[in-house]
Amino acid sequence: MKTKLSLQWRLTLITTLCIAVICGCLTLFVYGNGVYYIDSLQHTVDTQLGDGSNATSAEIYIGIPDDAWDDFVSDFSVQVYNNKADYKKNSLLFSALMALAGGVATYFISGRALKPLCEFSDKIEEVQAQNLSDSRIEESSVAELNRLSVSYNRMLARLSEAFKTQRQFTANAAHEFRTPLAVMQLQLDLYNSTEHPTNDACAQQTIRMMTEQNERLSKMVKTLLDMSELQTVARDDEIALDALVEEVLADLEPLAQEKTIHLTAQCDAVTMTGSDILLYRLVYNLVENAIKYNTPGGTVTVGVAMQDKHIRLTVADTGTGIPEELKERVFEPFFRLDKSRSRALGGVGLGLALVREIVNVHGGSISVKDNPDGGTTFEVVF
Template sequence: MMKKISLQWRLTIIISVLIAAICVLLNVLLYNTGIFYIDSLGNSVLSQNQDPGQGQDTNSDQEDSTLYIEFSQEDWRAFAERFSIQVDDSKKDYSIYSWILTVLITLAGGGITYLVSGYALRPLRKFSDQAAQIQAENLTDCRLDEEGVPEFRRLGESFNRMLDNLSESFSALREFNGSAAHEFRTPLAIMQAQIELYEQEEHENVDQETAEMIAMMKEQTSRLSHLVKSLLDMSELQTIPRTDPVELQSLIEEVLADLSSLAEKNGVQLIQKKRDDLIYTGSDILLYRMLFNLTENAIRYNHPGGCVTLSAEENADHNIRITVADTGQGIPKEAQERIFQPFYRVDKSRSRAFGGVGLGLALVQKIAELHGGAIRIAESSEMGSTFEICLPEKEL
């Protein structure tokens, strides 16, 4: 149960329990002490009962400073009975008020603890907010203040060192991917050229077994070339400027026009829901690639006679919302969280048949994040899937 409660509420509950325990202990001690003295006072009064006429003489009255009040026997019995009742009522009232005061002090202490702990944990909340905004592209922009609260200073220093190490690792990884892709591209291009040249020159003298082997080699080298191109694209994303004024409706039209032949081949209808003209500041090349990849996937994994619908609009938060909806087979729930991971395929056999390498959606997510946005699967079922891209509004 406590694992699901925030640290602020944990501190509030623990300190409130301690305050309540201390108040109960003090209440018990004060109650017993108060009752003792009330009983002592009652016994002292009631022990002064004397018969009328048996009081002290005049001389002793003058010498003794104690005040005596004489009652008749009947008046004394009535007074003693009322006084005993009053003492009992006072004891009950004292008990009730003391417990009410205990509860009020506990509640007040809990409220003060909640407010004070919230203020004390403010640096931790700031740390949590900064950690939530960390991405591979902005590691150095999320450094913690090392001159803050002493208790968090060491944590900030360790966290910043971790960010520096991660930034260096990501940079080295990007450089390796780019270098490896460049090194692969040349020999693959030579292999493809030699295979095509051999096929052209020897196509009449090639037997069926050799022709099948050549076809297989062409397919595999083509896949490798596509993979190398995708790796190069991903390694060079950050070097592309994102300051172009992009007309989103025109960009969608361009994407649909370029994919119209593929859609016609697969028997899929392309639909654009036109809204108001929207101009977004970003990379025209990257945004085109993002929409192209999403739309191409929606066409390839659709049913004959199905449709793909694209729309772009400004939502209530003044952000840009782009949706790509299809009428395909849907995405299994267990695969929806992993579908944007590099090289992950929902249906490996179909992906290979289409020539995919598993980097298309990873590239889409990367482009959205580079523009400060995000992509998610809004809905997916046997009736189709809807991808939603949210991009923060930028002023030109």
């Protein structure tokens, strides 16, 4: 079995090696520099001796005539001073260069040693609720990272099981709610289809209110059921987005005419792989919201374009807009920007939450921006 060296030991060995190399180079430099300048002093003395006839290999004898002594002292003092200055300058310069070289080397070497940690971080950035099973990290050769990988994979398994349990509970609850709601709706329809002479206005109003709320609950249950089943829907259809947008606008044209809203499409011929049913629902929900929360006589513009290898789908309206601090909260389940208006329009507060889930399962992102012409723009990027 291959021995796994810890990250701490790796960095320790790297730093120790760099220090040893730098100290060795400095030692060699100091030694070489010292020998050089001592030899230069010897050269000064030899120059004063002429051909060096008074010096032997066994001993050095310096004989300086009296008339040359002053010149020798002057030249020797200058030489000593210059050697000291050169030695100081060269030592500082070499030390600075070696420190810089050591820092650069340590930076790149430690970066290579920490590369597994960077890869680990990048892998974590890709994790989403929809791809937990595909986000497992392979065993690492670094001891600390290997333990972290094991713990991380176990955490993913627990999260995956928790999400699965949550989706299963939501689906089961939605299924259980549908039966009593259908029975209630059947009884209400039967009651409304029969004349009851004894009914007063209060009873009629109560029946009407119960019918509206029952329909609203039915829509909510259907949406919750759709959200719980998103993971099981096949996403391998080849979809022409421009044709899909045209289909959505045609289906919503009656609602737009009722609200006196003008629908326009500015779509390039773009295709993508995904779920035709889910993407239709995505565009439908965005356009329907843009119509409902628009101002009378306003415009809804749907655009599809390919930019920088990304598909951009935009739905822009000319409504009253969304405050900056609430632009992220509009995707929360049951969040309402204007509760009284939302209820009057028949919304259940799950339309944009479902849109975000559909975007996520297709590996995209969605954001809310201000429309330069007034209102709001929803931008989806695949």
